[in-house]
Amino acid sequence: MPMSSQQRADTEAIDDPGRGPSSGLDRNDRAPSQAPQQASYDQYRVLSMSAVVAIVLGVVSLPALILPSFLFVAGFGVVFGWLSMRRLTKSRDEFTGHRLALAGCLLSVITLVIGGVRATVVYATEVPEGYERIGFYQLQPDPDHPNLPVSPMSLEMDGKKVFIKGYIYPADKRMGLQHFVLIPDLGTCCFGGNPKLTDMVEVTLKPPHTVDYSLRLQRLGGTLKVDKQLKAVNGMEGVYYQLEADYVR
Helix, strand or coil: CCCCHHHHHHHHHHHCHHHCCCHHHHHHHHHHHHCCHHHHHHCCCEECHHHHHHHHHHHHCHHHHCCHHHHHHHHHHHHHHHHHHHHHHHCCCCEECHHHHHHHHHHHHHHHHHHHHHHHHHHHHCCCCCCEECCHHHHCCCCCCCCCCCCHHHHHHCCCEEEEEEEECCCCCCCCECEEEEECCCHHHHHCCCCCHHHCEEEEECCCCCECCCCCCEEEEEEEEEEEEEEEECCEEEEEEEEEEEEEC
16 A cells, blocks of 8 residues: 555654654754864963964064164074974974964064164165274284284274274273273173273274263274384273274264
């Protein structure tokens, strides 16, 4: 005897329970148990320390915007941040912090670019017309001339207009200085001891120029004088180099 449509539906429901009246309810009951699976998995991932270091380097590199000596920090931050992002991309199932590493890397990149451009412009324009740039490294004695206490190059520059950068060696007087010793870095000031004889330039500022003692880099221009005999200054053993400065920046 042929089955009615209702009988066929009942038979199909018995053969395939998943299509029965309660199947929709069963599926709804099962779905919520799978939804929080990813969220519960995320709580086992840890923040990558490399991402933290990357953002710290990005922040620490900010002084490079005005201090070229910090540019190496920005450069290191770029490389470290990029390596951190690569590692985190491969280990997303284990670590978080990809956005943090990206932020640190971008901060270092921006600082490196802006600071680098600024330093380049300053270097290219800081020497006034009529002066020749020299550095303390050019004032060091030549091993090939052991009997000469000063560099041969400095003797060639004796009496010429030069431009040199350095830091004021601390003395008793701190304000309105017209006479002081210029040194190449702050290491001697900060850690004690006397600088090398060829790492000192006795500076005399021509009126009305004066400077106040600070840790700021000084840019000076003037006439270089070289003496092969030591000249005592500020209680130190002596200096070989003197600068009569008429340009201060």
